[in-house]
Amino acid sequence: MDYIPTVPRAEELVDRAFRQAAKIEVRPKSARRDTQAKIDSAISYIESRLSKVVKTFPTFEQLHPFYRELFDLMFGIDNVRKRLGAVQWAHDGIHRLRSTSSRRLSAGEDPDRVRRMVYGRTVSIIDDIADDLLRLDEIRRKMKKAPVIDPDAPILVICGYPNVGKSTLMRRISTGEPEVAHYPFTTKEIHIGHLELPTFRLQVIDTPGLFDRPVEEMNLIERQGIAALRHIADAGIVVMDPTEMCGYLWEKQVHLLDLLREWFTIPLLILENKADSDLFVQRLEGSVPLSADRASEGEIAALVDRIVGLVPAPPMPEWMPPKDL
Numbered sequence: 430m431d432y433i434p435t436v437p438r439a440e441e442l443v444d445r446a447f448r449q450a451a452k453i454e455v456r457p458k459s460a461r462r463d464t465q466a467k468i469d470s471a472i473s474y475i476e477s478r479l480s481k482v483v484k485t486f487p488t489f490e491q492l493h494p495f496y497r498e499l500f501d502l503m504f505g506i507d508n509v510r511k512r513l514g515a516v517q518w519a520h521d522g523i524h525r526l527r528s529t530s531s532r533r534l535s536a537g538e539d540p541d542r543v544r545r546m547v548y549g550r551t552v553s554i555i556d557d558i559a560d561d562l563l564r565l566d567e568i569r570r571k572m573k574k575a576p577v578i579d580p581d582a583p584i585l586v587i588c589g590y591p592n593v594g595k596s597t598l599m600r601r602i603s604t605g606e607p608e609v610a611h612y613p614f615t616t617k618e619i620h621i622g623h624l625e626l627p628t629f630r631l632q633v634i635d636t637p638g639l640f641d642r643p644v645e646e647m648n649l650i651e652r653q654g655i656a657a658l659r660h661i662a663d664a665g666i667v668v669m670d671p672t673e674m675c676g677y678l679w680e681k682q683v684h685l686l687d688l689l690r691e692w693f694t695i696p697l698l699i700l701e702n703k704a705d706s707d708l709f710v711q712r713l714e715g716s717v718p719l720s721a722d723r724a725s726e727g728e729i730a731a732l733v734d735r736i737v738g739l740v741p742a743p744p745m746p747e748w749m750p751p752k753d754l
């Protein structure tokens with residue numbers, strides 16, 4: 430996610446505003462002008478901080494549907510809108526105090542009394558949005574940790590039971606170290622690798638806890654997580670372990686494969702891993718036997734070729750005739 434500035438806490442906001450205001454001195458001394466200057470300074474400070482919060486928060490309409498859905502699941506987009514609305518409300522309320530105070534000062538009211546009224550109302554307004562500010566800052570921090578996936582570039586997901594060899598495969602086919610990001614649907618992490626191809630860059634995603642068990646075992650959040658990822662996946666690899674050294678019976682793995690075939694409409698490549706083991710027998714027709722651990726560079730290159738064949742290359746930018754043609 431792009432840079433989103435910190436959301437100030439209520440006490441910090443008020444403290445700073447009043448502390449800055451206290452330093453102001455007007456010459457020649459005039460209680461009225463001095464108070465007005467202090468009030469203006471405090472109000473301007475708070476106004477600008479609050480309006481920055483509202484203006485710099487990402488507008489969900491502009492986000493890719495993947496991120497919109499992701500954030501909606503994470504913290505409810507309506508909830509964020511309501512909280513930003515509260516911040517705007519506080520901004521407007523404090524803005525109005527400016528004219529109220531100058532009117533009362535011009536009318537000859539005791540400056541100290543006017544200042545106390547303005548400060549009192551300011552504290553009470555900011556107090557009303559204290560919880561919104563806290564929550565917005567929490568949301569901002571979660572947004573920054575969102576997975577670094579480019580939903581518009583091709584994406585390959587790696588599926589299969591735990592210990593079948595997904596991470597090993599991921600490391601073999603990616604260029605560089607896979608990045609680790611947080612995904613709200615599992616307590617675990619999501620691993621994103623990149624496969625540099627001559628014409629485009631493929632993102633390879635391994636999601637421990639998501640595509641490695643039957644959907645019946647998942648809670649609603651995890652199912653929604655699958656739905657969000659399904660949006661953006663272009664192809665999948667299902668890693669299976671016919672040696673059952675992973676700890677899962679072959680029948681269970683086949684069941685997961687059937688479910689994955691139901692969930693995904695994208696092309697799936699089936700890989701039977703651990704071909705180096707004495708226990709290995711290829712069990713499915715059309716699958717690719719491989720030892721993710723021991724495969725030679727040449728075997729990995731051949732696998733990458735098959736993967737590339739699965740993924741539609743991103744469209745070339747369309748040529749548009751100049752308007753005056």
Ligand SMILES: Nc1nc2c(ncn2[C@@H]2O[C@H](COP(=O)(O)OP(=O)(O)O)[C@@H](O)[C@H]2O)c(=O)[nH]1
Nearest residue numbers: 591592593594595596597703706720721722723
């Ligand atoms: N014999 C053998 N073991 C493998 C192979 N690939 C992975 N493993 C082992 O299987 C275990 C699980 O591998 P890992 O990649 O972490 O599986 P993941 O849980 O699906 O990500 C590890 O101990 C690997 O060393 C392989 O091709 N042959």
Ligand SMILES: [Mg+2]
Nearest residue numbers: 595596597637
């Ligand atoms: Mg793993």
